[in-house]
Amino acid sequence: MTGYYLRASACMTIVVIMLRCAACITVQTPVGPISGLAETLTVDGRQYRMSTFRSIPFAESTAGENRFKKPIPKAPFLSTFDATKIPMACFPSSANFKVYGGYINFTEDCLTLNVYVPHRFEKNVSLPVMIWIYGGAFVQGAASDYPGDGISAFGNVIVVTVNYRLGMFGFIQSADGRLPGNQGLWDQHLGIKWVHDNIQAFTGNPNDVTIFGESAGGASVVFQSLYPGNQGYFQRVIAQSGSALAGWSVHPSPNANPFISKKGCERAPNYVECLRFLTPRQLQDDEFSFWKPVVDRDFLKASPHEIVFGNDSQTHNARNFFASLDLIVGANNFDGALNLFALSSTLNVTDINTFNLTRAQFTGIIIPHTISDAIKPKNDNIAAIMRNLLDFEYTDWQHPNDSATLWFSTINMSSDSGFFFPAVSTVKGHAALRKGKTYLYELSAVPTTHILPTPNWIQGSNHADDIQFVFGYPLYAGPQSTVNYTEEERRLARGMVTMWTNFAKSGDPNKPSDARRFTNAPWAEYDLNSQSFLQFTNQGALPGSRFEARRMQLWLDLIPTIALMETPQPHGTGTVHVPEIIIGK
Template sequence: MFGFIQSADGKLPGNQGLWDQHLGIKWVHDNILAFTGNPKDVTIFGKSAGGASVIFQSLYPGNRGFFQRVIAQSGSALAYWAVHATPNAEPLIAKKGCERAPDPVKCLRALMPRQLQDDDTSAWKPIIDRDFLISSPQEIFFGNFTHTQSARNFFASLDLMTGANNFDGALYFRDYTDWQRPNDSATLLFSLLSMSNDVGFFYPAVSTVKWHAVLRKGKTHLYELSVIPTTHTLQAPNWIRSAPDASMVGYHTDNSPYGDSPSTRHGDGSRT
């Protein structure tokens, strides 16, 4: 939360988490030679929210020279879930009685973690602060504005690999039943997950690589992971048509929505 909390008055500017990532990347660039690494041959990688994060880092010109390649797995700055349009700290600050505090963050930090966890269900995300993120990813990618040119040029100069798993959408739906067809919820959930995956993960990845490829500067790679391995550490119902092995490919579906022990769904009488 504290990495991305932002307020409308500017006292809480937001994007602290992105600045922390930037400093970590800079540290690697400045010190990797001492570990026999090559500061001119650095790749940053992220998955899910981390995938969006590495794209955000690739849109910040202050990172120029710190890395040369980007791998964004199942995450993009263009995803609907990746960024806040407006600050959203005020409701939480008011709810916790910190609105009159000289330092609202210090006031929130004085609370027990459970007090924040129990009452706050917000998704804390990066925000367009006109500093780290000079504009929205959509404007940077698809607009033709002078103030976003530096961000566009930096992103275009990098080699990019991105894509998604064919069932990343399983993160968001624990169950779905159409009560007009209560015995066919497995088929219905499959369709719902496919739509969720396209909207939340694959379409943003495709949009990102389309723009990157048009500029013809860095190399561009797009993938979709859908192969089911012959051996795996976790099991999933057979209507999940993707590889369920976190140890091999880090699939979103390994840990959600089934927890540590996937169970049979409605309309599915078997396990794979």
């Protein structure tokens, strides 16, 4: 009886919160019975019958002896698991980080997933599955910040959102191997494997799975695509505003020592046990630039660039697996605005909307910051060449001192180095392998509501603005009211949801549903000759080719060539000789 009342109480609590719970529904799975919620959801004016299952554990708790280790698969349930509870989040790296959904409860027993099914099991179907991996710079975020019921209902697919460990909990690695690193990537892998093993019970097709993610989640899905241990677990990948080929997504070396010292464990007889003795709150730290995937020779046999573009026998299986997948990669036209507020701190700016950026600040602070962050030249002479090169390319020489153009040049440089160049590099590498289909996109719509704080002079899509359209927020009363959106935005959401779920169903965003009703244009495959891409705007979709061709040539070819040069010899006093070079058109 106690168990019955606990389950009933959980359902009643959800009814109060959701206001649309009709009943609880139980599914028999290979790991035991799981009880979720049967609901009715209105999307784009149409009612859908939905089944939702929250906080299903796919791994044992990562607390205690399991902290910093690879995840351990969850043992089968001894009784019906109550999947109606409000999900909890994995601890972020810093206590100052908040989960976007407002959750205040964090736990080390956080390796859970949520399943959204677009019916109430009255159908005998086998639906495509889409697994979402969230972003947050590998240091914050939670699966439940991304309700999947809108895209699930409108696109008629099963959506799964997966938690993974963050910050030092998920990405600490020591040189001696006692802290192996990439724990968060192993979490994602185990969640994907759980879906493969169990999704058939939810009427999902385990052989028709797409993984998709944004920002660090976009990088994560590419990382998963480079791990051949995922063979057979998914067939398609969508990377939004992030790639494993981005410099910000990989830490070049073991990252544990500074943290171990900071926490006072460097002199302990067993530093790992010392770290395990600390509470999660004691482990949290405001330094978060270290916490990201590492080349561990286990999950990642080599750097993502070496896997995609190399021919080493050690990376052969990883490269073949990546090549076999269908792939969509894209970015938002103002993705680089994400870095404006970090730069404003460096520049000591109080209001970025009114601050006048000077040419001296652009050349003396912003360009060197970009070089050290994205290029990491091997010596000062190469750095000097890079400063001249970026100044030449990104300065509007008709208005070299104009603050507005300098701000836009700053965003372009940030977008190129962090998002555009990694996206184009990824699709070029994939298309060159000539196996799976390849697609490239840009979102340039001007949203009514930005997801992240955005200067009022930006007329386009900031980082993360794609999420609201991909998840169909303008079409239903999800994270915010539909009245805040325009009809143009609702049309854009219909088009993007249709194309994303079309891709999950067929590997082709143009079919089976006719997305041109909303986008006005088909989406052509990317190949090395046409280099086609699709631009999503408020007015529909516009076909294009050779995305930002000149700037991409700079980052794809010219900058790497100069970075690998031998040290140039100075000529004269304080000057560096720059060899004659031709910037790609």
